Amino acid sequence: MSINRRKFLKIAGASALFGLTGASAIEELLTTNAEASVSPGPEALTAKRWAMVIDVSKIKTKEDYEKIIHACHSIHNVPDIGNKKDEVKWIWEEEYENTFPGVSDEFIPESIKHKPFLALCNHCAKPPCVRVCPTKATFKRPDGIVAMDYHRCIGCRFCMAACPFGARSFNWRDPRPFIKEKEENKEFPTRMKGVVEKCTFCSERLARGLKPACVEKSNGALVFGDLEDSNSEVRKVLSANYTIRRKPEIGSGPSVYYVIGGNEHA
Amino acid sequence: MLEKALTGSKRYWTWIFILLAIIGVGFINYLRQFDYGLGITGMSRDVSWGFYISQFTFLVGVAASAVMLVIPYYLHDFKTFGKVVILGEFLAIAAVTMCILFIFVDLGQPMRVMNVILHPTPNSILFWDAMVLNGYLFINLIVGWTTLTADRKGVPPPDWVKPLIYLSVPWAVSIHTVTAFLYAGLPGRHFWLTAVMAARFLGSAFASGPALLIILCLIVRKVSKFDPGKEAIQALGKIVTYAMFANVFLLGLEFFTAFYSQIPGHMHPFVYLYAGLDGYSKLVPLMWMSTILAIVSLIILVNPNMRRKENMLAFACVAVFISLWIDKGFGLVVGGFVPNMFERVTEYWPSLPEALITLGIWSIGFLVLTILYKIAIAVREQTASWPELH
Ligand code: SF4
Ligand code: SF4
Ligand code: SF4
Numbered sequence: 026m027s028i029n030r031r032k033f034l035k036i037a038g039a040s041a042l043f044g045l046t047g048a049s050a051i052e053e054l055l056t057t058n059a060e061a062s063v064s065p066g067p068e069a070l071t072a073k074r075w076a077m078v079i080d081v082s083k084i085k086t087k088e089d090y091e092k093i094i095h096a097c098h099s100i101h102n103v104p105d106i107g108n109k110k111d112e113v114k115w116i117w118e119e120e121y122e123n124t125f126p127g128v129s130d131e132f133i134p135e136s137i138k139h140k141p142f143l144a145l146c147n148h149c150a151k152p153p154c155v156r157v158c159p160t161k162a163t164f165k166r167p168d169g170i171v172a173m174d175y176h177r178c179i180g181c182r183f184c185m186a187a188c189p190f191g192a193r194s195f196n197w198r199d200p201r202p203f204i205k206e207k208e209e210n211k212e213f214p215t216r217m218k219g220v221v222e223k224c225t226f227c228s229e230r231l232a233r234g235l236k237p238a239c240v241e242k243s244n245g246a247l248v249f250g251d252l253e254d255s256n257s258e259v260r261k262v263l264s265a266n267y268t269i270r271r272k273p274e275i276g277s278g279p280s281v282y283y284v285i286g287g288n289e290h291a
Numbered sequence: 292m293l294e295k296a297l298t299g300s301k302r303y304w305t306w307i308f309i310l311l312a313i314i315g316v317g318f319i320n321y322l323r324q325f326d327y328g329l330g331i332t333g334m335s336r337d338v339s340w341g342f343y344i345s346q347f348t349f350l351v352g353v354a355a356s357a358v359m360l361v362i363p364y365y366l367h368d369f370k371t372f373g374k375v376v377i378l379g380e381f382l383a384i385a386a387v388t389m390c391i392l393f394i395f396v397d398l399g400q401p402m403r404v405m406n407v408i409l410h411p412t413p414n415s416i417l418f419w420d421a422m423v424l425n426g427y428l429f430i431n432l433i434v435g436w437t438t439l440t441a442d443r444k445g446v447p448p449p450d451w452v453k454p455l456i457y458l459s460v461p462w463a464v465s466i467h468t469v470t471a472f473l474y475a476g477l478p479g480r481h482f483w484l485t486a487v488m489a490a491r492f493l494g495s496a497f498a499s500g501p502a503l504l505i506i507l508c509l510i511v512r513k514v515s516k517f518d519p520g521k522e523a524i525q526a527l528g529k530i531v532t533y534a535m536f537a538n539v540f541l542l543g544l545e546f547f548t549a550f551y552s553q554i555p556g557h558m559h560p561f562v563y564l565y566a567g568l569d570g571y572s573k574l575v576p577l578m579w580m581s582t583i584l585a586i587v588s589l590i591i592l593v594n595p596n597m598r599r600k601e602n603m604l605a606f607a608c609v610a611v612f613i614s615l616w617i618d619k620g621f622g623l624v625v626g627g628f629v630p631n632m633f634e635r636v637t638e639y640w641p642s643l644p645e646a647l648i649t650l651g652i653w654s655i656g657f658l659v660l661t662i663l664y665k666i667a668i669a670v671r672e673q674t675a676s677w678p679e680l681h
Contacts, residue, residue, distance in 0.1 A: 110336070111336075122634070123635060126556070127555065127556065153478055153479075179399065182340060182399070186477055191632035197335075218399065219399025275478040
């Protein structure tokens, strides 16, 4: 508390000196954007529009789900705060009826109705979150990934109101004490209180030539690739299976597809 | 002119110190929030806006309602409003001040607020809202101050201020329209995604703002020698009546669309607010209180014999104000978040620190209002015997 108060006084003093504008500008100069600083090397994976297909029939046990979710949350230092109010999550389980509200019907097989689905950011083609952000702290990259700049975000949470998929989390409090020490990934930035975060489609791994962590741990249930490349793996799965997307009627153009049936992939 | 706020009766100073004390409590709680984060409030991942943003929304309306005086007085030369127009403009200043503070305390990273200007983003409605709100504050400060200064000197206000006064009319409409667009343009939030949102905002604004002004006029008359005039108050009462009817009518349209179409997504927020959903019903008593107050106020307001009795009018105005405060300063924002994007219900209720910070900001608003009114009244008392100037 005393350190924080001292810090507050310091910040307050500095902003009085520079005016708030100066203070924000200086903060931006001093902090480097950890994601931007991962410059893509020659081995980087690139695409015109990254997309994911999730074949839920291939994720069978509770452990399968946990493995996928844990893979993401541990390498991205997603805190486990332990209460629903302050919860931060990038990828998680939701039942079919909740993932696709209005689509579910009482007569569909029980096995599907209560089947857990994986929910994550859809990296929408026309992302409402980007449209509403007053600082460009959330923005769409040329490869379709909707990314975040944690150092620019003012924490207004307009993007959370705008996202039709509930994909965004806010740091209601300092997340760092809730990252298990031995699990912390020093190569990925931790976040501070007061900013919004979400799935990044593992842009930092793509830059190093790696597929997303959840895809890697999914035993082939999650497929990742370029939607605009007709030879890509995602396109092959999409042309061989009936897939659905969440709330397509909204027109945001989700890049995450779901296979329910469970045909063998072409 | 500021020095006029520094002399006052014992009652004046007691009131000022009460306000300062509440502001102090609010500020201490804000420091706690600054230190701990917004988790100190009742907001959550599912209901990510709460009391702060809803107070902001409500107060934008109060601020915008100053045009209900400016239009008749300056555009139609309605002399009756000669004495109250300054009270309306000063109320707008206090309300916008509160709006800006409510946005500020809602930010997760308040020290970065200037990023909105450093990285201007015209596609964001919040960017425009920040622009129009500050502009409106500026316009009202200049207009209010110049007209009052002119008044004190016993001369008509300078010509250059006229265009600003005219500009304030569309500007007032813009602040509330832009604020409605914050909500009305979001896909996936059925409760907010409605074309009549801006219209309803204006309707409720033109009812709640003048209702507050009537109450303030009656207080001013009690505590000072300055009388805003019986007719002015009655004229305001008519404005409240029409605006309240418009607001209730527009709310009725929302109900019709939701329940006649029977589209579940459209019905759910209304069901949650007025009847409870999936066993969650925290807001139901409040929403019904709002409804009952609205009905009671309309019965009084629509009846000229009742409306003409000032104590009845005052009662109706309090009812209008509370009813609309619940509707817009609470239900509107929470309703948009319930149920969440997964059709699950997470309820919201403000925490104690959140309520105290909110109260602190309201007190800042009342402090600004008190000081401005004190000055205006002192000038008016001085010039009371002089003939009407404009
Ligand atoms: S899912 Fe939500 S957060 Fe992700 S891009 Fe779409 S609107 Fe933005
Ligand atoms: S919370 Fe951050 S990312 Fe979201 S809209 Fe506000 S500034 Fe942009
Ligand atoms: S793509 Fe990466 S960031 Fe997104 S859910 Fe998978 S592991 Fe997490």
